[in-house]
Amino acid sequence: MISAANPLVLVGAGNMGGAMLNGWLEAGTDPATIVVLDPKPSGAMAARLAAAGVRCEASAPEGLVAGILMLAVKPQIMDAVLPGLTGLVGPKTVSLSIAAGKTIAYFEERLGGAVVRTIPNTPAMVGRGITGAVANAAVSAEAKAEIDTLLSVCGPVEWVEDEALIDSITAVSGSGPAYVFYVVECMAEAGRKCGLPADLAMRLARATVTGAGELMHQSPDDAAVLRQNVTSPNGTTAAALAVLMAEDGLQPVFDAALQAAADRSRELAG
Template identity: 90%
Template sequence: MISPGTPLVLVGAGNMGGAMLSGWLDAGTDPAAIVVIDPKPPEAMVERLANAGVRCEASAPQGVTAGILMLAVKPQIMDAVLPGLKGLVGPDTVSLSVAAGKTISYFEERLGGAVVRTIPNTPAMVGRGITGAVANAAVSAEAKAEIDRLLSVCGPVEWVEDEAMIDAITAVSGSGPAYVFYLVECMAEAGRKCGLPADLAMRLARETVTGAGELMHRSPSEAETLRQNVTSPNGTTAAALSVLMAEDGIQPVFDKALKAAADRSRELAS
């Protein structure tokens, strides 16, 4: 599907688009089969594109029909961007969106044809993201496999059949990194209140969360098992968990928080 004749066209080379592009190049994708459209790409990306020999344009070039048209611009400017891209869409083009709150029907109305809607997350920038994805009926099995390959350079891809699930995916993994970062902030502040210097408390919290994440990444055990392995009966961890796992502990807070995120995702799509 991706060739110089029907290239992969990336619209937007910012954080997410740039992460995907770097992953494709590192994975050996032919630079001649990629066209980037971005009027003001980051300076580091300009250098990377030039060194790799990837074509970069400020607007949609004439005479190009995309095999895959990846839309990696902010949802707030999507209305302004899409009209200038219609000339890139042919009968076999698949439009691939990473924009939150923009539905499949939104892109069908404006670009037509095959559409894949995805929700990646920011750890994609270090190759440790996860992406939720859903395709409309016009996306062939071949195209879906190719898109899966492209998205996988930044981490696993979870396909769903029901687009309504994207709102919940947004709440769990799309917004999820912010919850983890805030957890680090809370742990560090609690450590400061226990008597630690603020900078030491932050280093301890930050390394603990990243280390625990790496352990979970490498271990075949479930999160519950890993938690139990750390928890000695009547020990310090058990004392903390008795608070976190109480009826008024962290679970009801997460229930409320993720529902708020999912509700907002639905509002943005309406």
């Protein structure tokens, strides 16, 4: 679907757009099939584009029609950006959004045609992300497969049929890295209160969470099984889990937090 004549047009080469671009190039995507639209790429990104031979423009060139139009700008500026992109959309163009809170209907109204809405997360920047995705009826099976391949360079893709589920995906994985980072902050602070130097407590917390994440990544076991494997009867871990897993422990806090995130996602979508 993408070609030099109908390229993959990336609008915005910031953190997420840049992560996707790096993944495509590392996966062997032909630079001649990519065009970046960004009026002010960072110095590092500009150098990356030049070294790879990827065309970069400040605005949409006349006569260019995208095969895939990937929208990687902040939701707050989407209204200002989209009017300048309508000329890029042809009968076979698929508009692909990674912007939180912008619905398929929003893009159908402004760009028309085939639309895929996604919610990636920031671990995509190190190739360990996960992306939730939903397509409208105008997206062909061929286009969906190609988009799946493009998104997969940064981690697995989970497709859903019901767009309403994107709000819940946003709550779990889109916003989820921030919860993990905050858990690290809390563990480090608790360690400090137990008498550890603050810098040592933070190093221990960071290494523990990243190590546990990698163990879970590599293990076929469920998270519950991995938890049980660490927990000796009447031991130190069991004592801590008795607090975390109490009726008023961590689960109701996460229930309320993720519901708040999902509700906010729906509010942003209007």
